[in-house]
Amino acid sequence: MNPCVFIILPLLLLLLVATTASQFGRDDMKQCLDNERDALLLFKAPLQDPNGHLSTWRFDQHDCCKWSGITCNNQTGHVIGLHIGLYGLVGEISHSLLNLTYLKHLELFGNYFHGIIPTFIGSLTRLRYLDLCYNSFYGAIPQEFGNLTNLRVLYLGSIGNYGVENIKWLSHLYHLEELQMDGISLAKQNHWVDVILSLRKLSILSLNRCELSHVVYPYSSSFFNSSSSIESIYLGSNNLTSSMYRWLFPLTSNKLRVLDLSRNMLDGIPKYLGNLCSLEALSLDNNSLVVEFADFLNNLSGCASLSLKMLYAARNQFTGALSSEIQKFSSITSLDLSDNHLNGSISEKLWELPRLETIDLSFNNLRVPSTYHFSNLSYVNGKVPDLSSNFAQSSVIDLSSNRFYGPIPNVPSTLSTLNLSRNKFSGGIAFICQIVNGFLSFLDLSHNSLTGQLPDCLWLFKELQVLNPGHNNLFGRLPPSIGSLIQLKMLYLYKNNFSGELPFSLKNCTSLKSLNLGANKFSGNVPVWIGERFSGLYVLILKSNNFSGTIPLKLCQLANLQILDMSRNNLHGTITSCLSNLTGMVQQGISQDVQLYTTYEQETYVDHAMIQWQGNEHEFFSTLKQLKSIDLSSNNLTGRIPNEITNLYDLISLNLSKNALLGEIPQKIGEMKNLLTLDLSRNSFSGRIPSSMSQMSLLNDLDVSFNNLSGRIPTSTQLQSFPPSRYNGNTCLCGPPLTKKCPGDEEPEEPSLIGKGEGDEEDIDEVERWFYIGGGTGFATGFWITCSVLLLNQRGRHAFFSIL
Template structure:
């Protein structure tokens, strides 16, 4: 709303104040005196106050569209509640409206307001308005998750009717004096997450004075910095708190002395995650109402049997949910677990547990979900178990000692709906009857990354609606005949499946993820892809599929990843593919596609960051439209029949200039308790890297590469290409390029690999290349280059074969001396005098210095040097993940 409208509404508000006040007074004194015509309309003064309140707000999503001057009944505006008796505005709830801007003080004219919630917006007003403290009728106040800063106004102590107060994550806030809180005697619900209480040594006493408080959340409040007097709590009574959140405070076990008064037998929920606790005290085992305990991400080492022992008082009979994800638990899941007879959910994933899982665990009568993934637990393949009636979720991912036999005890759990035993060292066939033993239907099955073999008879009848199946990286074989029509995710990659893929036509439009790669599927891609309007990832690479792509491929408008490489598809790309405007990664390499590289790739697929068309039969020139792909990080058009020049506009590929990296593709993997679990898809692709093909996984998003090799390109290298400062790999080999190498090529000082071999380049090697200090692969062989090879640590370190076929070249590392070498010493590098230090890259220097102390020491010293400079951080990350991928392979 512009300034003029704001002023007009302000004047109208002033003109109507007296009349509105009289109407209000009349209504309050004589009851509801409004006639029938006005029964559904709000008071004019309050309507104008709301319009003024809206004026400085930025409504990004148009949620306040009903707040208009020509809409006279504000009681029907979104987020507004009025009294049925008086017409006064009693509630204003605009939480989660994604509003920006400032808070106007005109809400003070809403004198009957008892509910005000501005949470989860981006409101900025400096400090929280002190004037809120004058709204003494408020029972509900929510200001959380905004962008305020400063201190909490002590005037909030005037809000003595408050029952609900949410100040969590309001911004950069602190409390100078918490005394005002003790005046809110009716308070039942309090959240102050992220607000510093570091100076409030007596805050526990203040909380204990709130006799009606049942919910308290103080996450990230710097409680570890508080110094508690020894006299504290001597005369205090126990609190009424039922739910207590104290996570992310760097608390050590010394905190338990002041936690004691806040815990009573009313406490049902306790959240102690993200601290530094080395266990729990025995008194927590005597909380006879405690039902839920969160102990995630605590950094101190804890023996799990000791942890259970300290909880084994009356708490062991009431505790239902125990979550200790990502802590430092050691030793085994011992027999003490049998004492927890009410336990329904146990999550000990991502710890350091070892030894065995006690059989007593399986005897817990109410256990429903169990997650012990990413530990080193020993799980026998056989257990002597009776059928458990409640257990429906088991996750034992990466429990390496689960195998090698397939755990037959799984068939004991007839109510299982979720099972994950991936990467568990199993080398066996699936037990007889495994695929039809699920009377309650599975909604999640993950057997991936084992060595399981056998046929898969049916993926139809035993899977629930919106289920997910992952059988990847095993030795399953044979055809797939039936699949569930409502699958959310299906991953059959890296097996030996065969036959056609017509079964995908049985799946309808709920599918989000489909990966059939690295199998022996054969036949054509069926023309039923219009089913997949929500599909995010389609990977069919490395099979024996053939034929033309069907027109229905263009129906997948939400598709972000399309991999069809290493098949036998042929023909031109269908025009309908341009409708897949959400594509980020397109890999059609190693097929028999033909025709021109389509112009619409650059015009319509603007979000692409990977484009791989290598090893096909594309001909014609490189279209200028590809230069419009500003997000492009990987361009591979190698091994085709392209001719003409390299477009100079490739130097405008923005993402190859800036040190920014795109994130992976996110999709919803499976439903969990009626919500969805988000999965990030790790792109992978085979790239020509330093003379060999290499498959990149985690590092792909860090790689920035152009490969135009093995074509019939002519002309010069455009100097604009050298503007791609963040490019890591450039391969122009095996073309018919000519002219001189651009003198500015040395400005591409982030290049790790450069291949210009087997062309017709002439002239000297540019002296600027001596500054390419990160270059570790160079091939200039079989050109017409001449003159001295510039002096630098890199250029002299390469094998002489990288300069073969250039008869006019001389100087190290070639055995051929330049004429000047026979008469005098080698001249200093270009741009340096004899008195300058050697032109050795800083990182290499640290390698040399560290070399005297051993390779490992030198490596880490060099890493330190990398991390200290802007470019170094980029390459440290890249090399780290490169080595990670190597070990992964």
């Protein structure tokens, strides 16, 4: 026999076995059952699905196990999980869910389900996970939920307008490990502590905003024989007083890691909190802790002092010095003692904490000696010593909103975030060239007294997203290396003395969302590449500079632009009609968000700007994203206002004052119904004020003074409410609120009925005179015609007198 046969036959046999096993594997993957697929389709039928998340739930898609949000048992094909949280669904929950008898996981949070909370959910006894949070239910939480004895996780917080008639059903959920009932009133459930203590496997308890201020002291045996396994307790915003510590004690154990008692009415803490040896996070913000800080630390100085990592006690009434006892808390990474009454010098022991990363001591009366080292502080004063050697590995330094003064010291080269804003620092900023790691993403030096030029080392900061040296005394040209900031989202140079033309390299910063160069001495033409390269720009502020030339047509390509401020420059030419292409100012009801989501201490950096508003400059912060504004005032613009500008339906503020514009105000300007402020003053506009402006019901600031307008001011609630000064300088304007009356508005003098003189008849109105003359003549003519008929016609005479 050919020896090849001995090789080929085993290979064929192996291939046959593999093919058969593969086929068996495919057969073993069960599709969903027909009755469960039908149940899901019935569940979907009455729902609105505006985001299309249930688009795969179709009759022609036979295997519902492949539908969005569905999980099945691979062996049986039964639906075991419904994961449709945050789908935005609207409607009521269908009874068809009862056919999903093997359901273990029901996740409906973050939708708009409404109606009474379905009692039939209590029949889904295989459930292990139930989340109904953030919906619009009403009524009482069904007692039938007590039948869900297999539940491990129950989230009911913020599910609508509902209540709890009796909380005892919770005690049947023996296997429950996580319970969240935030926002559900338990004011009438005075024995809820006993119920919680009966849940021996519970590890997470969240009862924020549950009105727990009136709680009866636990009386059951579970109180005295508790062996709580709870690891996290959240009881914020309940108006609790210090008497609560009596019933809190049995809920605590050496397993407790997180305790949140913030936003209550506590005036102290018990010593037993210091004996919670696993405690890692303690939040006591917004209470009434009236105690010496040293005594507060003493009550926590048990084994908790070694485990505690996060201590938040802001907005209380701590007094005394920042005690050296703080050194016992060797695991602390985050400490917030802001807005208290602490005083004295900051203890050197604070800087010996080996793991400290963030600290907030703002709004106290503390002093900072300059003879030792410190990390992130707020609202303190003094000079800042060298930071580069003592915090060489730090990535974040925030000393903002303090009263620090003097030159900025050397900083670590490893920084990703540096915020020194709103202090009194002076000197130059060449120190930034020491940050050579290439990870700097946030640099805010604003609101200081810094001088000098922006150093030409910006090529080091390829990851920089926010550059804000605004409100200083920096000068000179922008360095060419600014074009290396390819990740830059916000450039804020407002109120310095920068000069010269904008560097051509700036066009490489194509990620810019906000460009604020206002209140400097920049010159030259406005670059056309701003419109060509910065397609994502929301804010463009070039105000109060020396820019010249015309408004580039390319700016009309900035479809997302919401704020355009080119006021107080030397621009000339006409206003381009293509401004109607700025769709960010057209789309009604859409407000682009100009917040810059930079990873910065888990906070959001909010853009801000100084905007001319109703004749004064205002600084907008969080409301900047709602503002849609065009300001071209104080230039040398000529020509007419293009009619197309009235298509910017969502514009809130328009300022074209102090130019040389002429012609009539566009007749359709009244269609800009969202305008709150309109300034057309000090131009050469002529003609009438358009009658359509009477429809601008939201307008609360208008100035058309010092033009050549004429005719009657249209009548409306708004236009007559402005002071006359807003219409001054238009000699041919008339009507309220001006005192000048329009032709035909003079009231005629009423004729006197007694004491007429000889010349009184001359005062009768000409119309009245002709009325009386015509009336008398007509009467006489009619009288003689009638008499003639009666005298000459015998039959008519007999008929007339027979009637009499």
